Amino acid sequence: MKQQRWFWGIFFILGAAILVSTKMHWLTYTAGTFTIIASIVLLAIFIKSILSLTIPGIVFSAAFASMLYAQPLGITALVPWTVLGTALLLSIGLSLIFSPYSWHHRFKSHHNMYHHHANRNHSQWQTDTPQKNDPTTVNMTVSMSNSIRYVQSEDLRVLNADIYMGGAKIYLDKAQIKDQATMNLNVELGGLELYMPRDWNVKIQDDVFLSGIEEKGLANTKTGPTVTLQGRLRMSGLTIIYV
């Protein structure tokens, strides 16, 4: 989180510097204010996407950048639909080819980041082959579909949900937490609904980008075990319903 703030902070300060310097004609290249701001934002998205290996982010930010600079690049004939179409096809194609790696990478990095120190018992996570019938862990992967999962673990410790362009509902009202639990929620362009017992002490620490978190249902009493929600929400919705 801290690292991210640094990244964005430096980025926006640099952006301000560039904006002023171009307007004051300190730099040789001159362009409209909108173009400069848009390029700064696009560059930021591009770098972030490369770092997190999000293929659509890389392709689309490049596509929009090429649209902004269509005239100097001499591709005015291709703007905008041809470029967008190409970007869509490219991102689908590249995602299909590289997504196994990307998922794998994300999975692994998460566990190294959050879990290793938090839960010493879970050394199996490092090997990337979670035990299938481990009742303390629930894994759910939804991609371009809808799914409902009813969890009835008696000692829930970890819940991993990876949702990409889909909808998922997880019912935890019959699940029990002995001490505390961690939920790693990675939702991209999707929706996740969690039905939780009203006494769970839910702590939301998700990294949120263009997403919404809503809590509804009965009043959360926060008297029960602690549940930490972490992970990434990208253009998605997370709804927690207390029952």
Add this chain to the structure above:
Amino acid sequence: MKVRVEKDASLTEPELIIRTPTETPMIEQLKTTLEKQLQHQQTITAWLKESQVYVPVDDILFLESADRHVIAHTIDDMYTTHDHLYELEQSLPKQFIRISKSAIVNVYQIRSITRSISTYLVTFQKTNKQVYASRRYYKTLKTHLEKMR
């Protein structure tokens, strides 16, 4: 109306036959009442933690296979059965309809069906439990719902 009992050694289980010259509303009503009465007695054997429970089939909202078990959902609980879904599909009364590869639903308990792009979301009375029906099985579900109501 005459009521009599006939014994037939060739039958494996009792069979009720209503003989009538024309099908009147009363006959139809009698038939549904009898059917309901008979269904009331049917239970399935399932597990709730360590205890074996006989769950009345009327209480079941839907059955779903998850993690190599079949879970019978009632309004408040989830019971684990040791039967396969296809076996249950054959043994359960005909109000239980298959709605996807992994689920069978009790049509009497359905409250609503909402269509989305590729699936149908089924909700139930007095609970926030939900289950998805796949497009492939939706037609049979719809015909059954129309017949039952």
